[in-house]
Amino acid sequence: MRAEIVAVGTELLLGQIANTNAAWISDRLAEIGVDVLRHQVVGDNADRIEEAIATAVARSDVVVVMGGLGPTQDDITRPALARVAGAELVRRPEIERELRERFRVRGREMPESNLAQADVPDGARYIAPRRGTAPGLILDVGSTRVYALPGVPAEMREMAEGAVLPELAERGGPAALVSRTLRCYGLAESRIAELLDDLFRGSSNPTVAYLAGGGEVHVRLTAKADIRSEAEAMLEPFEHAVRRELGDHVYGIDDETLERVVGRLLTDRGMTLACAESLTGGGLGERITAVPGASAYFLGSAVTYSLASKRSILGVSEVTLEWPGPVSPECAAEMAAGARRAFGADVAVSLTGVAGPDAHGGAEAGQVWIGLDAEDRSHQHAFRWPFDRDLVRRFSELAALDLVRRHLLGMPLPD
């Protein structure tokens, strides 16, 4: 099945937002085996919307139009779509009732312009909205199935997941596409590709894709078969082989972030964690507490940006702060030990360094020391990141989380 995405919205052409809707639905369509061959973006202009949809219809089996379904005067996808289909717009009384009811329960008066959302091209089906007020549309133009969805991401996703993707998955026949993502930390993408080269050379099913970003590499394996269990069975030996090659660099699967893995390991062991942060300014704690329920194992973080607070809150010695200074293994060790003591935690991890852009405290930008302190262990190691301020901070957070993971799993720690 050949698909095309048409996004409508002047804000996209002005560069005010990126077309994340197209990326999202393309990813989901790929998952069910639909080939997306083109994206188009046009503004809130009747002629260009109509032209874009007509062009897409002429060359695709499926067209997903997103945006321009709302109630205001710049929402004109609905009539453009009717013109492409050569159909009249017909007001549907049940949608009108629903729209009026929504305003009534909120005690607000409905502008009559809102009723345009009750207009549906003759012969089309509609998708009732749960979050927003704009119904989606489903219609066939010749042999092409056209879906029109709202541009608000949450509303678009709701209708895509509720109606579009299930319908297309079924239409695509009994084929099942199953993906598994192995999340890796500590190996470069090129090194991973090298290690797995033999394994996937010449394999067109399952396939492998490497997605690098934010300091991690994700290895996505995808298998296609007639039924789901068969595709899963095909994946299994490949997953084993990948794990054998990449070893303990594989930290989690699918949506499991490093902070989630650390949370699970702490929960399993009934242990608690605390942090001492300098260069990351709280970013490590922020990441750990992004996981709901983190209060079961995370006690807190001492963000000691000043020398005085490193001393008063974490008990780092005057001597260390003077020489070798705050960016040193000695300071990282004392910070971690101090955080473990101050919070009464089982494990503590510390980060001290220079995010940049300028050198600071006698160290170059990108120089970072990481420390770990536990009952039976005190460990420090250094990184020198060749990145900008933001990436130095993000990569340091990941390195700290991976250090905790390795400690909890009893793995060797990096030098």
Place this chain on the structure above:
Amino acid sequence: MRAEIVAVGTELLLGQIANTNAAWISDRLAEIGVDVLRHQVVGDNADRIEEAIATAVARSDVVVVMGGLGPTQDDITRPALARVAGAELVRRPEIERELRERFRVRGREMPESNLAQADVPDGARYIAPRRGTAPGLILDVGSTRVYALPGVPAEMREMAEGAVLPELAERGGPAALVSRTLRCYGLAESRIAELLDDLFRGSSNPTVAYLAGGGEVHVRLTAKADIRSEAEAMLEPFEHAVRRELGDHVYGIDDETLERVVGRLLTDRGMTLACAESLTGGGLGERITAVPGASAYFLGSAVTYSLASKRSILGVSEVTLEWPGPVSPECAAEMAAGARRAFGADVAVSLTGVAGPDAHGGAEAGQVWIGLDAEDRSHQHAFRWPFDRDLVRRFSELAALDLVRRHLLGMPLPD
């Protein structure tokens, strides 16, 4: 000038990345008065690349093609462009020399396939790369100017800023487009639009645009005139009028974030800031320290996720933690006072609440107390956010930053 963007890359059609390149260059083109009317995205497929470029050329004055210029076998924009132009690819010896030299200084052998990057359509100019190895291309097809740039964002931006945008700005004649963004906190987008309705009704120059997101609203004013100083003069009375209507809700201009404004105010006053965070887990400190040089005024944050650490590090009383509990004005007040003391800061701000999804510590999800402590001031107020965990945390951080801003400016604080 009517422009169109053609992005090339299968990773875009698979949804692995969003088309941020198109957003970036569209924003920059709008700034110099070039109207972007369409975006197209195609994969690494020779026919579809050629078709997309040819279609764009036929209907646009300017076409910017991005991606597919690299050295590997899926980089095929160069020959596709030559076919559209009806020109032969000619190997340029000076590019070849430069490519060989780059590999030589790195002590690596150059794969011969790399030489494809030295091929330029006959009659075209090229843009020498500083970061990458792929030269950009500039050529005219009929009356349409076509630019081809690499897909790697940093390489694309370098060439756009160094060659494409200056050339187009000049070609566009003497028109100058000047924008000014007023950043607002504390008013809903609909309320702002209502307040400014009279001001901009019927005004097509300057124009106003509202961009809401992340808890803020940005009001962007844009004026067009023959020369820059004239456009700036046209903006001035409108900016004054907007500021008059929105008052102290306007916190900054253009790229000035709330944390930057707070940093500037603290620096101007020679004052220091500390935080006490619970529900945000360090996100407030992370945001404050995203500003380079924050160590001049930011001392640190006590991320006290556990009750025990609220007591031991911040000195919150046993009594308060028992009743009314950690999500209360009393606890917010003691946390802020404790942070000011522990860090020796002039001003401290505290956040305690429930990010959700579940209720916690006797309070509902979304319930947040914010506290401020200074030498002559102790203030607390509450929010009840109807959002998910992530947004509750983000909105709480902004509210805390705005509270500090208001305090430093001697403004009334919210109830």
